[in-house]
Amino acid sequence: MPHTLAEKILLAHSDVADLAPGDIVMVRCDLVMANDVSGPVAFRMMEKMGASTVFDPTKIVMAADHFAPAKDARSADLQRQLKEWSDRHGVTYYGQGRGGIEHTVLVEDGWIVPGTVIAGGDSHTCTYGALGAFGSGLGSTDIAACLVFGSFWQTVPATIEVTFTGAKRPFVTGKDLILAVIDAIGVGGGTNTVLEFVGPGAAALTIDERLAVANMAVEAGAETGLFPADEVTAAYLAGRTDRPWQPERSDPDASFARRVRIDLDGVPPLIALPHSPGNVVPVAEAAGRKIDQVYIGNCANGTMTDLRQAASILAGNRVHPDVRAIIVPASQKVYREALAEGLIDQFVAAGAIVSTPTCGACFGGHMGVLAAGERAVATTNRNFKGRMGSADAEVYLANAYVAAAAAVAGEIIDPSAVAEGVPA
Ligand SMILES: CC(C)[C@H](C(=O)O)[C@@H](O)C(=O)O
Ligand code: SF4
Numbered sequence: 001m002p003h004t005l006a007e008k009i010l011l012a013h014s015d016v017a018d019l020a021p022g023d024i025v026m027v028r029c030d031l032v033m034a035n036d037v038s039g040p041v042a043f044r045m046m047e048k049m050g051a052s053t054v055f056d057p058t059k060i061v062m063a064a065d066h067f068a069p070a071k072d073a074r075s076a077d078l079q080r081q082l083k084e085w086s087d088r089h090g091v092t093y094y095g096q097g098r099g100g101i102e103h104t105v106l107v108e109d110g111w112i113v114p115g116t117v118i119a120g121g122d123s124h125t126c127t128y129g130a131l132g133a134f135g136s137g138l139g140s141t142d143i144a145a146c147l148v149f150g151s152f153w154q155t156v157p158a159t160i161e162v163t164f165t166g167a168k169r170p171f172v173t174g175k176d177l178i179l180a181v182i183d184a185i186g187v188g189g190g191t192n193t194v195l196e197f198v199g200p201g202a203a204a205l206t207i208d209e210r211l212a213v214a215n216m217a218v219e220a221g222a223e224t225g226l227f228p229a230d231e232v233t234a235a236y237l238a239g240r241t242d243r244p245w246q247p248e249r250s251d252p253d254a255s256f257a258r259r260v261r262i263d264l265d266g267v268p269p270l271i272a273l274p275h276s277p278g279n280v281v282p283v284a285e286a287a288g289r290k291i292d293q294v295y296i297g298n299c300a301n302g303t304m305t306d307l308r309q310a311a312s313i314l315a316g317n318r319v320h321p322d323v324r325a326i327i328v329p330a331s332q333k334v335y336r337e338a339l340a341e342g343l344i345d346q347f348v349a350a351g352a353i354v355s356t357p358t359c360g361a362c363f364g365g366h367m368g369v370l371a372a373g374e375r376a377v378a379t380t381n382r383n384f385k386g387r388m389g390s391a392d393a394e395v396y397l398a399n400a401y402v403a404a405a406a407a408v409a410g411e412i413i414d415p416s417a418v419a420e421g422v423p424a
Helices: 005-012 038-048 073-089 102-108 123-131 140-149 174-185 207-220 231-237 304-314 332-340 343-349 400-409
Strands: 024-028 031-035 060-063 092-094 117-120 134-137 151-155 158-165 193-198 224-226 258-263 270-272 280-282 293-296 324-327 375-378 394-397
Touching: 005 134, 005 158, 005 193, 005 224, 031 038, 031 102, 031 140, 038 073, 038 140, 060 073, 060 102, 073 092, 102 117, 102 123, 102 207, 102 332, 117 123, 117 140, 123 134, 123 207, 123 224, 123 231, 134 224, 140 151, 158 174, 174 207, 174 258, 174 270, 174 280, 193 207, 207 224, 207 231, 207 304, 293 304, 293 400, 304 332, 304 343, 304 400, 332 343, 375 400
Parallel strands: 031 060, 031 117, 060 092, 117 134, 158 193, 158 258, 193 224, 293 324, 293 375, 375 394
Antiparallel strands: 024 151, 270 280, 270 394
16 A cells, blocks of 8 residues: 555654554554653653553653743753653753754754654654654653553544745745745644645755744644654765665555645745744734844754855844844754854844743743843744743744844834845
């Protein structure tokens, strides 16, 4: 029977002879991950289950990223629990000074390879689909079971094939591609499905941009988002990992729940208005709205690609005096690379605030939460009411060019109006 990429991955990780969308199967994990929010809850569930050992310490990673560095005694305690548990069970622990946002560090450090299954105690575990891996964001009870048994129940999702044709326009990035997808299918359009990204426009994306696209599959309601592995994937993984992997793609005659085509020639820089990632309009339509803060970072858009985009806009410009521009490299590696390239100095010289890698204000944690009545442009992935602080604040989601341009202008503006030139 022909299969989609997602079906092939799940089949290879279960004991059934065959499977089809709607089947419920037990799936083996190649990796289980949790953070300083989801980890301690899962540990308590494990205790309740009466379990004291894990299935395989080499396949478990804990990352302190949400409230790291600790913002108060409570978050310090969560991180202490995470570290103590990790030490006790001999699993890898990413703490302060080592790592950064979980999804970024796992990808950077070669934990993720195509065709694998990752159970993550975080809804953006779908990010790993950038490398053709099936990342499933699970609740803490399921994570507890994964820690103990190394497997979880999964309903086999149908697949929506998303084909990107044409070529990206200037100032358009992976962020705009996924906003265009969410605009096309709606925030619930991907429910019980996997989004598979194919076509020349997908093949042309770098891994950083694929991360941004796959990351927001969950904002369309999808279980996960997948890019079939190709030469770009192979080049990214070379020297980064010695884990074995095989390129895999959907069979040509596989059946899809739906096919969506997005012609990139027709996609301008986009922005999601408050309070849903599905409120997508061209940036030009939101132009002129005054802003109080810009936040460039998070697991979707805190990569070197994003920081370089921001830097290209800030070149020769300064942050508007009424705006707080907060730039958060997603990992220590990104931070050091940005330092070496002189970007951090450029940001600080332009009047921006640069923070240590953290989830930070992305989910309203710390390092830049918003006051009532404030408006922010953020490269993050969610703009629900109260997501970044006050329920009376507004968050606009956009790419790093758009965010940096807003920081300079003090209002939402098309980046071409601020940039010195057109990016290559
Ligand atoms: C706190 C954490 C578990 C949460 C998630 O599951 O996604 C967070 O990362 C988010 O983005 O809202
Ligand atoms: S950066 Fe934001 S979206 Fe990503 S894992 Fe952290 S809180 Fe969640």
